[in-house]
Amino acid sequence: MGKLSGAFDLAASSEEQVLSARWVFSATDVPLSRGTVTVRGDRIVSVDPEGMRTADIDFGNAAIIPGLVNAHTHLDLCGMVGAVPPGPDFVGWLRHVVAHRHTRRAEQTALDIRTGLQESLRFGTTLIGDIASGGMSWAALASSPIWAVCFREVLGLPSGRVNASWTDLGNWVNEHPDTPTCRAGVSPHSPYSVHRALIEAAARLWPVCIHLAESPAELELLESKTGPFVPFLKELGVWDPAGLAPSVDWVAWKASRAPTALLAHGNYLSPQARIYSNSTVVYCPRTHAAFGHPEHPWRELQARGVRIALGTDALASNPDLDILAEARFLHAEMPELPGQDLLRMATINGAESLGFGDRTGSLTPGKSADLVVVPIPEVEQADPHRLLFSDSQVGPRRTMWRGTWR
Numbered sequence: 001m002g003k004l005s006g007a008f009d010l011a012a013s014s015e016e017q018v019l020s021a022r023w024v025f026s027a028t029d030v031p032l033s034r035g036t037v038t039v040r041g042d043r044i045v046s047v048d049p050e051g052m053r054t055a056d057i058d059f060g061n062a063a064i065i066p067g068l069v070n071a072h073t074h075l076d077l078c079g080m081v082g083a084v085p086p087g088p089d090f091v092g093w094l095r096h097v098v099a100h101r102h103t104r105r106a107e108q109t110a111l112d113i114r115t116g117l118q119e120s121l122r123f124g125t126t127l128i129g130d131i132a133s134g135g136m137s138w139a140a141l142a143s144s145p146i147w148a149v150c151f152r153e154v155l156g157l158p159s160g161r162v163n164a165s166w167t168d169l170g171n172w173v174n175e176h177p178d179t180p181t182c183r184a185g186v187s188p189h190s191p192y193s194v195h196r197a198l199i200e201a202a203a204r205l206w207p208v209c210i211h212l213a214e215s216p217a218e219l220e221l222l223e224s225k226t227g228p229f230v231p232f233l234k235e236l237g238v239w240d241p242a243g244l245a246p247s248v249d250w251v252a253w254k255a256s257r258a259p260t261a262l263l264a265h266g267n268y269l270s271p272q273a274r275i276y277s278n279s280t281v282v283y284c285p286r287t288h289a290a291f292g293h294p295e296h297p298w299r300e301l302q303a304r305g306v307r308i309a310l311g312t313d314a315l316a317s318n319p320d321l322d323i324l325a326e327a328r329f330l331h332a333e334m335p336e337l338p339g340q341d342l343l344r345m346a347t348i349n350g351a352e353s354l355g356f357g358d359r360t361g362s363l364t365p366g367k368s369a370d371l372v373v374v375p376i377p378e379v380e381q382a383d384p385h386r387l388l389f390s391d392s393q394v395g396p397r398r399t400m401w402r403g404t405w406r
Contacts, residue, residue, distance in 0.1 A: 339385020
């Protein structure tokens, strides 16, 4: 089934609409069987149990969930889909990524960004955090029906490049003031690719996203200044051991000064690592699995109160940019995980991590009317989350953003 019941217009409306489906998941409260979501203009005005309101649109055998949040991706790498399969040699894979960027023309990269953005919209993403090489995704993000943080990527490990990198970054931020839907952030890429001074300085001023504890090679580099990163950085002409951050813990500490900080991947974080209240660990489950990493420490971190959000990483390491597929992958691997936790990781946790938690991420009165209608299997489950996270693909999704059907 999974089809929409009745004939209705999915165009924008400034009038009140009452939407219903078999299940309504707010992400912050218990699921409602046959519940309703009332939208007026671009806002949610109420979420109610069955019987309190009469639905204008009944989606039938479907779930209404908050708009999905992709807290970490690289839209500019969409041209690498299937080109270099991930594997245990992370540095070798990274060589191909660097080579790809060096050979890609600007118009090709712009097309890659638009392609990835359209895919994200199709899957129901309503908020995205994109790591943008050269800030190239800004124009596409700011002109699309989506909330966004464009993290301008910063590279530059050698001390001699710090001032130029800092000046270039400041100019870009000044030239890209926040819009009503798109905000500027900064991504000091990682401790192996950017000088420690840039990490510290950026975190004092802007929202930041940093790749951290992504591979054993990174840990070895920071701990002993040895390992496979050394010849790679020398090949690129950027080897400068004095510019390296002293440790993963130091990076997390410096990031704690930012308005918000996303620690991307965190595959090799210690379960006891100190993660600060402004910070979120963004876990990319399918990319993590594709590289063959051992079990991620997210559950131990979450049990200590660390916020965990989901990301897709890039099509260079992932089959698609579908956040719901990331949650479904985790559910299939660990069916004992509470469905409420998985839904939060795919919605409100990501919104909070990107600084949009007061605006979107849950079906909450007063927030933006951002939601996804997801067809679900026609079976019974004691826990309705199992219907939402089932691998069964039973139909296309419908997405509303700011009260308008996309």
